Amino acid sequence: MVFYIQDSDDVYGLFLFHPEKTQTIQSRPDSRFLSLSFLREGGTLGEVALSLTALYIPAGPVDPGLARDRVLNASRSTTVLFSQGQDQARLTLPIRNDAFLQNRAHFLIQLDRVDLISISTPIPSVSPRFGGALNLTLTVTPDIANGEIGFTSNTTVVVYEPEDTNTSTVTLSLRRDGTDGQAVVFWSLQPIGDNQADVTPDDLKPLSGSVVFLTGQSDAVINVTIMADNIPEVNETLLLTLDRTNVENQILKPGFTRREIVIVENDDPGGVFEFSSFSRGPWYINEGEAVELSVIRTKGQLLKQLVQYALIPSGYTEFYGATGVLEFKPGEREVLVALVARPDEVPELDETFSMVLSSYSTPASRLGNHREVNITVRRNDDPFGVIEFIRSGLAEAINESKGSQSHSVAYPVVRNRGLFGKVSVSWVLEPHMSADVSPVQGYIVFAEGEYMKNLTLFSVPDEVKLSLKHNGI
Numbered sequence: 001m002v003f004y005i006q007d008s009d010d011v012y013g014l015f016l017f018h019p020e021k022t023q024t025i026q027s028r029p030d031s032r033f034l035s036l037s038f039l040r041e042g043g044t045l046g047e048v049a050l051s052l053t054a055l056y057i058p059a060g061p062v063d064p065g066l067a068r069d070r071v072l073n074a075s076r077s078t079t080v081l082f083s084q085g086q087d088q089a090r091l092t093l094p095i096r097n098d099a100f101l102q103n104r105a106h107f108l109i110q111l112d113r114v115d116l117i118s119i120s121t122p123i124p125s126v127s128p129r130f131g132g133a134l135n136l137t138l139t140v141t142p143d144i145a146n147g148e149i150g151f152t153s154n155t156t157v158v159v160y161e162p163e164d165t166n167t168s169t170v171t172l173s174l175r176r177d178g179t180d181g182q183a184v185v186f187w188s189l190q191p192i193g194d195n196q197a198d199v200t201p202d203d204l205k206p207l208s209g210s211v212v213f214l215t216g217q218s219d220a221v222i223n224v225t226i227m228a229d230n231i232p233e234v235n236e237t238l239l240l241t242l243d244r245t246n247v248e249n250q251i252l253k254p255g256f257t258r259r260e261i262v263i264v265e266n267d268d269p270g271g272v273f274e275f276s277s278f279s280r281g282p283w284y285i286n287e288g289e290a291v292e293l294s295v296i297r298t299k300g301q302l303l304k305q306l307v308q309y310a311l312i313p314s315g316y317t318e319f320y321g322a323t324g325v326l327e328f329k330p331g332e333r334e335v336l337v338a339l340v341a342r343p344d345e346v347p348e349l350d351e352t353f354s355m356v357l358s359s360y361s362t363p364a365s366r367l368g369n370h371r372e373v374n375i376t377v378r379r380n381d382d383p384f385g386v387i388e389f390i391r392s393g394l395a396e397a398i399n400e401s402k403g404s405q406s407h408s409v410a411y412p413v414v415r416n417r418g419l420f421g422k423v424s425v426s427w428v429l430e431p432h433m434s435a436d437v438s439p440v441q442g443y444i445v446f447a448e449g450e451y452m453k454n455l456t457l458f459s460v461p462d463e464v465k466l467s468l469k470h471n472g473i
Helices: none
Strands: 014-017 024-028 031-041 048-057 077-082 088-095 106-116 135-139 148-151 157-159 167-176 183-192 208-213 219-227 236-245 258-263 272-275 283-285 290-298 305-312 323-328 334-341 351-359 372-377 386-389 408-416 423-428 441-446 452-459
Touching: 014 106, 031 048, 031 077, 031 106, 077 088, 148 236, 157 167, 183 219, 208 219, 272 351, 283 290, 290 305, 305 334, 323 334, 441 452
Parallel strands: 157 258, 283 372
Antiparallel strands: 014 031, 024 031, 031 088, 048 077, 048 106, 106 135, 148 167, 167 219, 183 208, 183 236, 236 258, 272 290, 290 334, 305 323, 305 351, 351 372, 386 408, 408 452, 423 441
16 A cells, blocks of 8 residues: 655745735836736745736726737736746736826736646645735826826817907817826817808917827817907807827827817807987977888898887887887898887877887897987877867857846856866957956966866946947957
C-alpha cells in the first residue's frame, strides 16, 4: 500500500495582488499602460503560471458584459510566470495609442487560476492557490482619460443685437472630460431656418475657428461677436457645430456638439405705426360727414402686422366704423380708415373724440409718437333749443284794469329740442307805443334744462272809452 502526504504550508505559493505596491494606469508622452504587481507568499517551490483577464469597461456599472475590445494592445487573457524561488512579479499591459480612454471608465482585472508547471504531483496539491481578492478595478481619472469634448449645455442661446455701433460677445463654454494630451477642436457656424439667406458676415463673426486644449486643460470657450446695424431684421438662427478634433483619441461628446444661437428680431422688422402727417388733425366735422385717416408704417416691412384702432370715449355710438383692426401685409406701407359721424337728430354740443392706435399682433407692433388723433363733431340739432309760443296763432283777450282790480294774461313760451345752457330771448309788443298794456318789451330767460316760461302782460287802467284793440307780441 502506498500513502501520499499532500503538500502543506503553501509550499508552492499563495498568490495575490501585491498589497504594498500600487496597481496603476500609467500615461507617458510615448506610451500608456497598466502596471500590475503580484506577490507570492509562503513557499516558492516550483514554476507557477498565474492566468488573468483584463477588461476595459466604459463609464457606468462595472459589468464584464459591457467590456470593449481594441483598447489594450493584447488579448483579454494573459499569463504571468513565477519561476522557482520568485516571490514577486510585475506585469505591464500596453494600451493602444489610438484607444480612447473615457473618463471614469474602468479596467477590471480578474485573477482566473494558478497552475503548477514544473512539478507533477501524483495527487492534487493544495497549493498554489489564491490568497486575496480575485478582482481589482482601476478607474480612469481625468488626467489619464482622453478628451471627450462637448458644450457644457445644449440649450439654445438667445442674444440681442447691440445698439448703435457697439458689439456684444456670446461666450459658449466647452469642457473636455479627460485631459491627457493636447487636442484641437474645429468648429463652424451656419445659418439655418427660413431666414438663413438674411444672415451676413456683417451680423456676427467669426463664422468658423478652432479651440486648443493643452495637456491637463479641461475648459475652454468659443467667443462669437454680434455686431450692430440699422437694418430691420427678423429672428435669425445659426447653428454652431463642433466638427472634428485633430487626433483620433480625442472625441466629441454625443449630444453636446451643437448649439443654436438666435439673434432676436431688431430694428423694428415689423415697422413703426402712426398716423401720417396729413391725418394728424385736429379734425372738425359736422354730423353726417366723413373723415378719412391714413395709418403708415415706417422702418421694416418684413412681417404681417395687425394694428387696432378705437374711437374713445364710446365712439361706436356716434360713428360708423369707430373700431377695427388694420392689416399690414409684408411690404405694405399705408392703410386707410374711414369714419362717418352718425346723424341721430339728438341735440348735442361740440363733442371731441380721440382715435387711438394700439397693437393687435404677437409679438406686439411698435407704435410711433403720433398714435392719437382728435376729431370734434360740431354742435348739432339745435343744442340750445328752439324758442316759440306753445302754439301758433295764440290769441288772448284781456279786460281793462279798474281801480284795485288788475287784469292780466299769460302766454306760455316753450323751449323745444336742446336744453343746453342759459338762453335769453327778447320780446316786444306791437304797436310799441301802446299805453293800454304793460310791459311793452322785455326778456325771457331759460336756465339750463328749463323748457317752459310764461310771458305775462297787464292791462293799464284809464278813463278813455275804447273799442276792441289788437296788439301783437
